[in-house]
Amino acid sequence: MKIAVLGGDGFVGWPTSLHLSARGHEIHILDNLSRRWIDTELGVQSLTPMDSIQERTRIWHQGTGRRIHFHLIDLARDYEILKRWLSEHRPDAVIHFAEQRAAPYSMKSDRHKNYTVNNNVNATHNLLNALVEIELDAHLVHLGTMGVYGYSNVGAAIPEGYLPVGVETLAGETVSQEILYPANPGSIYHMTKCLDQLLFQFYAKNDGLRITDLHQGIVWGTHTPETKLHPQLVNRFDYDGDYGTVLNRFLIQAAIGYPLTVHGTGGQTRAFIHIQDSVRCIELALKSAPKRGERVKIFNQMTETHRVRDLAELVARMTGAKVAYLPNPRKEAPENELVVRNEQFLQLGLNPTTLEEGLLAEVVDVAKKFAYRVDRSRIPSVSAWTKDIAPTIERDPEGKRLKSVG
Amino acid sequence: MKIAVLGGDGFVGWPTSLHLSARGHEIHILDNLSRRWIDTELGVQSLTPMDSIQERTRIWHQGTGRRIHFHLIDLARDYEILKRWLSEHRPDAVIHFAEQRAAPYSMKSDRHKNYTVNNNVNATHNLLNALVEIELDAHLVHLGTMGVYGYSNVGAAIPEGYLPVGVETLAGETVSQEILYPANPGSIYHMTKCLDQLLFQFYAKNDGLRITDLHQGIVWGTHTPETKLHPQLVNRFDYDGDYGTVLNRFLIQAAIGYPLTVHGTGGQTRAFIHIQDSVRCIELALKSAPKRGERVKIFNQMTETHRVRDLAELVARMTGAKVAYLPNPRKEAPENELVVRNEQFLQLGLNPTTLEEGLLAEVVDVAKKFAYRVDRSRIPSVSAWTKDIAPTIERDPEGKRLKSVG
Numbered sequence: 001m002k003i004a005v006l007g008g009d010g011f012v013g014w015p016t017s018l019h020l021s022a023r024g025h026e027i028h029i030l031d032n033l034s035r036r037w038i039d040t041e042l043g044v045q046s047l048t049p050m051d052s053i054q055e056r057t058r059i060w061h062q063g064t065g066r067r068i069h070f071h072l073i074d075l076a077r078d079y080e081i082l083k084r085w086l087s088e089h090r091p092d093a094v095i096h097f098a099e100q101r102a103a104p105y106s107m108k109s110d111r112h113k114n115y116t117v118n119n120n121v122n123a124t125h126n127l128l129n130a131l132v133e134i135e136l137d138a139h140l141v142h143l144g145t146m147g148v149y150g151y152s153n154v155g156a157a158i159p160e161g162y163l164p165v166g167v168e169t170l171a172g173e174t175v176s177q178e179i180l181y182p183a184n185p186g187s188i189y190h191m192t193k194c195l196d197q198l199l200f201q202f203y204a205k206n207d208g209l210r211i212t213d214l215h216q217g218i219v220w221g222t223h224t225p226e227t228k229l230h231p232q233l234v235n236r237f238d239y240d241g242d243y244g245t246v247l248n249r250f251l252i253q254a255a256i257g258y259p260l261t262v263h264g265t266g267g268q269t270r271a272f273i274h275i276q277d278s279v280r281c282i283e284l285a286l287k288s289a290p291k292r293g294e295r296v297k298i299f300n301q302m303t304e305t306h307r308v309r310d311l312a313e314l315v316a317r318m319t320g321a322k323v324a325y326l327p328n329p330r331k332e333a334p335e336n337e338l339v340v341r342n343e344q345f346l347q348l349g350l351n352p353t354t355l356e357e358g359l360l361a362e363v364v365d366v367a368k369k370f371a372y373r374v375d376r377s378r379i380p381s382v383s384a385w386t387k388d389i390a391p392t393i394e395r396d397p398e399g400k401r402l403k404s405v406g
Numbered sequence: 407m408k409i410a411v412l413g414g415d416g417f418v419g420w421p422t423s424l425h426l427s428a429r430g431h432e433i434h435i436l437d438n439l440s441r442r443w444i445d446t447e448l449g450v451q452s453l454t455p456m457d458s459i460q461e462r463t464r465i466w467h468q469g470t471g472r473r474i475h476f477h478l479i480d481l482a483r484d485y486e487i488l489k490r491w492l493s494e495h496r497p498d499a500v501i502h503f504a505e506q507r508a509a510p511y512s513m514k515s516d517r518h519k520n521y522t523v524n525n526n527v528n529a530t531h532n533l534l535n536a537l538v539e540i541e542l543d544a545h546l547v548h549l550g551t552m553g554v555y556g557y558s559n560v561g562a563a564i565p566e567g568y569l570p571v572g573v574e575t576l577a578g579e580t581v582s583q584e585i586l587y588p589a590n591p592g593s594i595y596h597m598t599k600c601l602d603q604l605l606f607q608f609y610a611k612n613d614g615l616r617i618t619d620l621h622q623g624i625v626w627g628t629h630t631p632e633t634k635l636h637p638q639l640v641n642r643f644d645y646d647g648d649y650g651t652v653l654n655r656f657l658i659q660a661a662i663g664y665p666l667t668v669h670g671t672g673g674q675t676r677a678f679i680h681i682q683d684s685v686r687c688i689e690l691a692l693k694s695a696p697k698r699g700e701r702v703k704i705f706n707q708m709t710e711t712h713r714v715r716d717l718a719e720l721v722a723r724m725t726g727a728k729v730a731y732l733p734n735p736r737k738e739a740p741e742n743e744l745v746v747r748n749e750q751f752l753q754l755g756l757n758p759t760t761l762e763e764g765l766l767a768e769v770v771d772v773a774k775k776f777a778y779r780v781d782r783s784r785i786p787s788v789s790a791w792t793k794d795i796a797p798t799i800e801r802d803p804e805g806k807r808l809k810s811v812g
Contacts, residue, residue: 170563182588195527339576386613
């Protein structure tokens with residue numbers, strides 16, 4: 001297949017591109033490299049030393065003989081360029097990772113809120129609009145988030161996108177219907193993924209686009225078999241307060257002797273998936289496209305659920321690290337249950353990578369290897385969800401005053 | 407009250423501004439005048455000769471002694487200017503009409519789809535973002551649409567925004583919940599109003615903004631008591647295939663001896679409201695603001711429902727006009743039932759203006775008076791919902807070939 005990977009320079013985009021290239025697909029990365037620019041803006045960098053995309057693809061070709069093509073395109077801003085590219089290359093599938101993906105970054109200031117809404121909505125809508133305009137029947141696979149469901153305590157299992165409900169008719173009977181799960185986003189970032197969902201529903205209904213939306217849990221780990229082939233193919237590893245995901249942050253914190261930062265009680269239950277499985281799920285989704293005219297296919301892309309404090313205690317036991325309970329910069333339920341259905345990927349053959357201590361230790365080893373590159377001042381989460389919350393998160397776990405934001 | 411009317415130069419915005427000014431409120435219109443630019447783009451104009459906003463407000467002041475202030479601001483593009491304006495003026499309420507509001511225009515071409523999404527989402531989000539940023543606790547009243555509900559035949563009454571459903575829990579019990587009515591938009595325009603809804607839900611939950619969302623039916627009529635005070639205060643009257651609303655289009659068609667254009671079977675049932683009631687509803691909503699921390703208050707702003715072909719036949723009987731059944735440029739159910747709840751406005755004292763022949767005749771008189779200004783070639787709807795539909799709507803009811811679009 002000829003596959004366009006939008007956002008193929010990112011944390012999930014890059015290993016996905018390698019994985020699919022290794023399996024013989026013709027891969028074209030379209031990326032505006034905004035994630036690298038945001039590193040520059042925030043003064044942070046990947047823990048792992050990350051080469052340019054041009055250099056990475058050169059190394060991949062040198063080692064495997066396979067080419068990954070790179071095209072510098074800003075999907076959100078350059079509709080006409082995107083349309084022309086799609087029209088000329090006519091890929092069989094488009095994988096869409098090209099969105100600002102950090103909740104704390106999206107809540108940093110009014111400028112960051114606007115950027116996230118503008119960038120994510122326009123990137124997704126430009127893509128849908130162009131597919132219709134050039135009459136390209138490519139399968140669109142989008143990376144969404146479990147966060148569209150919200151984390152309230154409804155006491156029901158989270159279905160894969162569609163919820164069966166009973167509705168009372170005019171005649172007083174209750175009829176059963178399946179509806180798109182009611183969105184309950186917890187941040188501006190999560191909200192943009194809810195907006196995406198509505199865009200997908202409309203374009204599938206009105207124009208018959210074939211769309212798969214992956215509601216992904218929190219990714220942990222860093223290596224896949226392909227990124228391990230050469231030091232310069234290494235994946236990015238974010239540990240900062242904006243882009244670092246919770247488990248990876250605990251692992252780097254443990255590696256450098258920094259307290260594991262738990263926000264609130266740590267009673268938040270979240271869904272998780274290892275980066276290897278994330279990449280495999282995308283391959284499975286590609287093979288299982290909806291037919292033209294079918295509704296949007298939604299998968300829950302996660303393999304297990306954990307409470308945040310349980311993860312902290314697991315890493316603490318394993319490494320001897322201390323746990324620091326800090327005020328929560330987010331506005332969210334302090335404790336929640338979470339039961340998630342994920343039968344679709346299991347039925348397609350996903351064999352989950354579980355949260356074993358061996359694999360956790362591997363990540364700690366990566367962290368230790370590059371510990372000299374860590375900037376401790378970038379570890380705390382400084383983005384507050386509201387103006388009321390901001391003054392409550394003034395100090396980091398080492399007692400230093402945090403820089404104000406915005 | 408000091409009230410900012412965003413989009414106060416438009417079809418509902420202008421009579422609302424006059425109505426509220428007449429009742430002693432301090433009115434500030436913020437508008438980028440895009441609707442006038444779109445007239446220029448399409449080569450159409452209001453049937454009624456419409457003066458500049460500066461001239462209109464001058465006439466209003468001359469006749470009543472009241473000032474309506476006008477500020478040329480583009481909400482979607484000029485976030486910083488909007489924020490500064492709100493911060494300096496700190497209005498008690500903000501009424502938000504400032505969105506591209508025609509479904510056919512939104513479906514005209516890929517450029518129009520992008521414009522509508524970009525303009526509407528950014529206008530709404532910029533406003534919400536600014537209110538939070540400057541910590542302004544103004545009541546936000548937004549003009550939405552009945553179209554967010556969609557027009558499928560569920561056999562249930564459309565509630566005012568929130569739908570009670572039964573959901574099965576993990577324990578196998580069915581619990582009752584109220585959810586935001588599942589969105590089912592029929593065009594890009596309607597979809598943007600669904601996106602707005604999610605933005606409102608988030609900002610009400612996260613930041614405690616006080617928001618009222620009015621799901622309005624199709625507006626008909628043109629005069630309100632205030633617009634009748636002086637010829638230069640007249641409201642706009644759109645009759646073209648993009649911006650003209652169905653009943654007003656029938657009335658102008660009848661006035662000039664053009665066939666009444668029914669698309670498809672005319673079995674589409676829609677909700678209607680007279681412009682006078684629309685304006686009164688907005689005043690009632692202003693007086694009934696939600697409290698800080700309450701969920702978004704949603705009203706159905708409509709007074710009656712009718713099938714499109716019944717309206718055509720009513721106007722035909724009244725005026726002797728012919729009815730022309732044309733292929734439908736829209737992708738929608740050919741026939742639907744529609745039962746809508748609107749108790750909230752009735753309880754607040756709304757006394758509906760019904761679809762009486764007298765009032766219809768008044769509109770026909772307006773149409774006849776300005777019939778010399780009608781451009782017959784602008785009457786047909788030329789925007790097709792999909793590329794498959796486009797070739798099926800090639801000719802107008804007089805047999806002329808339609809210009810291709812896009």
